[in-house]
Amino acid sequence: MAMTGVLRPGHAQLRVMNLEEAVHHYRDIMGLIETGRDAEGRVYLKCREEVDHHSVVLREADAAGLDFIGFKVLNEATLDQLEADLNAYGIATTRIPSGEMLETGERVRFQVPSGHWFELYAKKTAVGNGCGLVDPTPWDPASIRGMAPLRFDHALLYGPNIAEVTKIFTEVLGFTLVERVLNPEGTANLIVFMSCSIKSHDIAFAEYPEPGKLHHCSFAMESWDDVLRAGDIMSMHKVPVDIGPTRHGVTRGRTIYAWDPSGNRFETFKEDRQSYPDQEPLTWTFEALGEGGGLDYVQRKLHDTFLTVVT
Ligand code: M3P
Ligand code: FE
DSSP, X not given: OOOOSEEEEEEEEEEESSHHHHHIIIIIISOOEEEEEOTTOOEEEEOTTOOBSOSEEEEEOSSXXXXXXXXXXXXXXXXXXXXXXXXXXXXXXXXXXXXXXXXXXXXXXXXXXXXXEEEEESOBOBOOOSXXXXXXOSSOGGGOOTTOOSEEEXXXXXXXXXXXXXXXXXXXXXXXXXXXXXXXXXXXXXXXXXXXXXXXXXXXXXXXXXXXXXXXXXXXXXXXXXXXXXXXXXXXXXXXXXXXXXXXXXXXXXXXXXXXXXXXXXXXXXXXXXXXXTSOOEEEOHHHXXXXXXXXXXXXXXXXXXXXXXX
């Protein structure tokens, strides 16, 4: 498959209420690698298999949540084109200058009707994954620490107007709708899972009255064993766990949901399902989200935190 437009979710900037506590969580317990701090005090981290300078940025604030997600696009021409396409669709954009975020080029920022802020960017310094570019090693022993996720994989966001947001992602940004969960009446989508690749999802949205909310940021693990091992580490450090270890019926991922010290949910996740853009989306009824194992295929129940606890 030719990937020519939006490549992947490249970074998430998270609000945390105590910066050093958050750094301890993401760097020392989860095992992300700290790659920088800027004049504003933001802390930059990357996962071990990521090549670019950072994928998680922590910003100290009074309340937890998500500032924005950035998607990397193929090149500058793609960035210009997608900016023009967004504007033509009626979405205002602003350019954030190169260097405002460490090691990152110009970013095109916009808000969607769910209240979430996104940005597109074409350049970020490649710092490598420690394996080398010639005769590479399969993994870098120095990069294995804590839960040791491979990469920032996707996020699930809660907010209003997700039908409009779905249109923007599919019609303007080139994403594919991979799976969806219907609302209880069966009249509209309650949750949509969209992909700009063959991943089961690169971004997901759930209909929710309050705008701009974060349900979780997900981190890809190398194996199901690594998901269970992440669970051991959560227990050792008394990280509060929400759901799992289990399998999602929706998108089939193997998962644990847990919370960082500020209450931002994160997921350690092993993807099981992939999908190509020519495939029909899969549909789940609202009843199947709970009893049908959509959320938790093992327990077949709709954990009440799933639809109510967000930051
Ligand atoms: C995920 C995932 C639902 C499943 C959610 C799935 C809404 O978070 O990463 O696959 O049932
Ligand atoms: Fe997820």
